[in-house]
Amino acid sequence: MSEIARIRIAAEADAPQLAAMSRDTIEEGLPWRYREPEMLRFMRSPRYNVIVADVADGSLAGFAVMGYGENDAYLALLAVSAPQRRRGIAAQLLDWLLRTAEVAGVENIDVELREDNTIAHRLYESRGFAPAGRRPGGYYGVVNQNRMRLRLRQPATS
Numbered sequence: 234m235s236e237i238a239r240i241r242i243a244a245e246a247d248a249p250q251l252a253a254m255s256r257d258t259i260e261e262g263l264p265w266r267y268r269e270p271e272m273l274r275f276m277r278s279p280r281y282n283v284i285v286a287d288v289a290d291g292s293l294a295g296f297a298v299m300g301y302g303e304n305d306a307y308l309a310l311l312a313v314s315a316p317q318r319r320r321g322i323a324a325q326l327l328d329w330l331l332r333t334a335e336v337a338g339v340e341n342i343d344v345e346l347r348e349d350n351t352i353a354h355r356l357y358e359s360r361g362f363a364p365a366g367r368r369p370g371g372y373y374g375v376v377n378q379n380r381m382r383l384r385l386r387q388p389a390t391s
């Protein structure tokens with residue numbers, strides 16, 4: 234299948250748009266935490282990848298943020314703008330991050346999501362993520378949180 238979007242590393246000029254997209258999609262109904270300064274912090278840190286998906290008309294259709302620890306990675310944010318959904322853009326962003334994590338030697342990738350977010354559960358399941366815990370009220374005491382995990386490789390033994 235031809236790819237619908239061009240994936241690139243985010244530029245600092247994208248930060249206001251990413252923050253607004255996070256507020257309106259991922260953080261809808263919750264206090265707005267991932268504002269412009271937080272997006273800039275991610276972009277400037279060597280421990281994070283911030284990537285965006287541009288579509289043919291030049292607009293920014295989606296983005297993702299992944300953090301790296303010693304052995305594991307954490308998918309912090311992933312969103313696609315409503316008009317651009319169901320075209321495979323989230324899958325493209327996620328696959329970019331999975332390939333990068335694999336090359337970096339990451340053992341596990343974790344992600345947290347709202348318990349009632351069926352679409353995101355399907356997306357992560359389609360890439361091999363499995364349930365890895367639940368925190369009732371995990372989002373500010375108002376929304377239940379599920380954790381999912383993708384094992385990319387076995388832990389090193391020595």
Ligand SMILES: CC(C)(COP(=O)(O)OP(=O)(O)OC[C@H]1O[C@@H](n2cnc3c(N)ncnc32)[C@H](O)[C@@H]1OP(=O)(O)O)[C@@H](O)C(=O)NCCC(=O)NCCS
Binds near residue numbers: 311356
């Ligand atoms: C979740 C989200 C990122 C999916 O983006 P998208 O670009 O529409 O997803 P894709 O088109 O790449 O779809 C990939 C897979 O996700 C699942 N999926 C996506 N939309 C779906 C829908 N409306 N119903 C059921 N499954 C769906 C499917 O498994 C799909 O694979 P398929 O097309 O082979 O069936 C998008 O809906 C979004 O931004 N939602 C709000 C923010 C959010 O929930 N972020 C994730 C949690 S942090």
